[in-house]
Amino acid sequence: MKLKDKPSKHFYSPTDIPDDWFNWKEKDNQAAEAVARPSLSYWQDAWKRLVKNRLAMAGLIFLIVLVIFSIFGPLISPYDVNKQDLPNQYQPPSADHWFGTDNAGRDVFTRTWYGARISLFVGLMAALIDFSIGILYGGIAGYKGGRTDNIMMRIIEVLYGLPYLLVVILLLVVLGPSLSTIIIALTVTGWVGMARIVRGQVLQIKNFEFVLASKSFGAKTPRIIRKNLLPNTMGPIIVQMTLTVPSAIFAEAFLSFLGLGIQAPFASWGVMANDSLGAILSGNWWTLFFPAFFISFTMFAFNVLGDGLQDALDPKLRK
Amino acid sequence: MLRYILKRLLIMVITLWIIVTLTFILMVSIPGSPFNSERGTNEAVQANLEAHYNLDEPYVIQYFLYLKSIVTFDFGPSIKQPSQTVNDMLGRGFPISFELGIITIIVAVISGVTLGIFAALKHNKVIDYMAMGFAVLGISIPNFVLATLLIQQLAVNYELFPVARWLSPAHMILPVTALATGPMAIIARLTRSTMLEVLTQDYIKMARAKGLSPWKIVIKHALKNALMPVVTIMGTLLAGILTGTFVIEKIFAVPGMGKYFVESINQRDYPVIMGTTVFYSAFLIIMLFLVDLAYGILDPRIKLHKKGGE
Numbered sequence: 001m002k003l004k005d006k007p008s009k010h011f012y013s014p015t016d017i018p019d020d021w022f023n024w025k026e027k028d029n030q031a032a033e034a035v036a037r038p039s040l041s042y043w044q045d046a047w048k049r050l051v052k053n054r055l056a057m058a059g060l061i062f063l064i065v066l067v068i069f070s071i072f073g074p075l076i077s078p079y080d081v082n083k084q085d086l087p088n089q090y091q092p093p094s095a096d097h098w099f100g101t102d103n104a105g106r107d108v109f110t111r112t113w114y115g116a117r118i119s120l121f122v123g124l125m126a127a128l129i130d131f132s133i134g135i136l137y138g139g140i141a142g143y144k145g146g147r148t149d150n151i152m153m154r155i156i157e158v159l160y161g162l163p164y165l166l167v168v169i170l171l172l173v174v175l176g177p178s179l180s181t182i183i184i185a186l187t188v189t190g191w192v193g194m195a196r197i198v199r200g201q202v203l204q205i206k207n208f209e210f211v212l213a214s215k216s217f218g219a220k221t222p223r224i225i226r227k228n229l230l231p232n233t234m235g236p237i238i239v240q241m242t243l244t245v246p247s248a249i250f251a252e253a254f255l256s257f258l259g260l261g262i263q264a265p266f267a268s269w270g271v272m273a274n275d276s277l278g279a280i281l282s283g284n285w286w287t288l289f290f291p292a293f294f295i296s297f298t299m300f301a302f303n304v305l306g307d308g309l310q311d312a313l314d315p316k317l318r319k
Numbered sequence: 320m321l322r323y324i325l326k327r328l329l330i331m332v333i334t335l336w337i338i339v340t341l342t343f344i345l346m347v348s349i350p351g352s353p354f355n356s357e358r359g360t361n362e363a364v365q366a367n368l369e370a371h372y373n374l375d376e377p378y379v380i381q382y383f384l385y386l387k388s389i390v391t392f393d394f395g396p397s398i399k400q401p402s403q404t405v406n407d408m409l410g411r412g413f414p415i416s417f418e419l420g421i422i423t424i425i426v427a428v429i430s431g432v433t434l435g436i437f438a439a440l441k442h443n444k445v446i447d448y449m450a451m452g453f454a455v456l457g458i459s460i461p462n463f464v465l466a467t468l469l470i471q472q473l474a475v476n477y478e479l480f481p482v483a484r485w486l487s488p489a490h491m492i493l494p495v496t497a498l499a500t501g502p503m504a505i506i507a508r509l510t511r512s513t514m515l516e517v518l519t520q521d522y523i524k525m526a527r528a529k530g531l532s533p534w535k536i537v538i539k540h541a542l543k544n545a546l547m548p549v550v551t552i553m554g555t556l557l558a559g560i561l562t563g564t565f566v567i568e569k570i571f572a573v574p575g576m577g578k579y580f581v582e583s584i585n586q587r588d589y590p591v592i593m594g595t596t597v598f599y600s601a602f603l604i605i606m607l608f609l610v611d612l613a614y615g616i617l618d619p620r621i622k623l624h625k626k627g628g629e
Binding site for chain 2: 277
């Protein structure tokens with residue numbers, strides 16, 4: 001910065017400031033005691049920050065609407081999900097068939113919402129099972145530490161090296177594809193990531209002073225785990241769960257593509273998209289478009305929601 | 320360092336052994352003999368076939384024979400196409416899949432890093448938002464959906480590129496684009512966030528104070544450190560690209576290993592499924608190991624011999 005020759009007209013040296021610019025203010029004891037901002041719990045604060053993230057909120061709203069439609073969508077449609085109507089195959093979207101009909105004349109609108117049920121169910125169940133196993137395994141490894149931790153982490157290291165989708169494919173080839181076997185196959189090695197996160201968190205938090213304080217007041221292990229460790233590890237765990245759902249939905253769609261997806265009479269989005277691959281080349285775009293659109297947007301919604309939660313649940317970002 | 324490598328090698332061998340054992344258990348637990356569906360075989364022929372493939376031995380012996388064949392890199396014949404062995408298929412298909420994979424990685428890394436740098440340099444500006452919006456979309460759209468869209472729009476509607484097959488560079492553009500978009504998006508996001516972090520570091524301020532041009536700072540000073548996380552996720556990306564080749568090769572009729580693999584799944588050609596799984600798992604596990612080693616060598620802050628967890 002260059003020094004100017006003349007001080008600007010807003011430039012005063014401390015001695016230049018006239019006394020009458022200052023006025024005396026009485027000390028207000030009450031005002032000093034007032035809390036500047038409302039006291040918020042961790043969750044209220046996180047929620048406030050999440051609401052401010054418009055993209056994440058859009059994702060959340062999309063998901064809520066999707067769930068509502070997957071529950072009530074089939075009810076407002078006059079068509080049966082598997083009713084074939086061959087004379088009406090490949091009808092473009094119209095007032096009768098909002099999303100058109102597919103190669104067997106089935107109503108794509110109805111099938112899309114049934115597909116949503118299957119895909120969301122697979123995603124949520126996978127996340128839930130990963131969560132249950134991961135929190136148990138990672139919690140024990142992190143809390144016990146030492147030798148136990150060492151052995152448990154070696155096992156994880158070995159499992160982590162297994163290529164996820166290849167193992168899933170292998171299991172499904174033998175177990176035979178069905179709703180339950182797909183969920184089992186997705187979670188057999190899927191929980192490892194969650195366990196690693198929980199273990200890392202617990203390992204870090206268990207050495208904090210407030211846990212020590214709890215211990216010195218005589219808290220037993222279950223109480224420490226329940227009251228001190230779990231609430232403080234929840235942030236990264238929730239984020240991980242939000243990101244597990246889309247990857248499970250993707251994996252299911254991918255498996256459908258290999259012919260290892262949900263079998264009829266159920267139809268997931270992946271199955272619908274796979275069935276209509278040939279149709280798109282002959283111009284019947286709607287049979288692929290709707291399931292593909294919903295797979296992509298559901299994954300998008302979960303991804304942005306996960307990103308938003310990551311920021312919202314990080315106490316370091318608290319303003 | 321040496322201790323770390325030995326430890327990792329041991330874990331690698333155990334992981335491989337689990338995969339091999341898993342495939343064996345699965346193969347044995349499949350009901351019926353693989354020759355049940357052969358037409359025109361009477362019991363004597365079946366017994367002979369089973370004896371030929373050692374299927375009449377007790378499981379323990381079969382298991383060791385299987386281990387031996389895997390170690391000697393012999394995955395046996397295909398059941399559905401008896402004239403071919405799994406090795407034949409791997410020999411023919413793998414080079415093509417490898418080519419597709421390598422090109423994809425190169426494209427994904429270069430475009431992802433470039434996108435990430437631009438987003439970081441124009442932090443909170445339009446370019447940043449556009450790049451990151453593009454990245455989230457890229458992560459969200461499954462590669463097979465993207466592949467079909469590309470074929471329908473660019474190959475069928477506008478006839479810019481060939482629809483399928485693997486003959487010339489023009490044939491490679493669509494499959495590589497479909498396969499590279501996901502990894503590219505992941506790399507772009509990662510590069511952006513580490514780049515933002517690196518750019519606030521003191522040595523960057525120092526470089527700026529020396530009067531270096533912004534681009535020189537980025538290329539010579541910031542990029543080196545910003546790329547480290549990309550190296551760490553390389554293993555995961557490789558796994559994603561590898562499994563991605565299955566569907567991409569199926570859609571684009573690329574005659575790589577993925578196509579054989581998908582066919583073998585549909586035809587329940589168990590030796591091919593098992594052989595390919597073992598081969599690909601070994602490939603991936605070794606790659607992961609190499610990536611880890613490279614990481615230790617590239618980043619002097621990582622001490623590989625350090626004991627204990629994170």
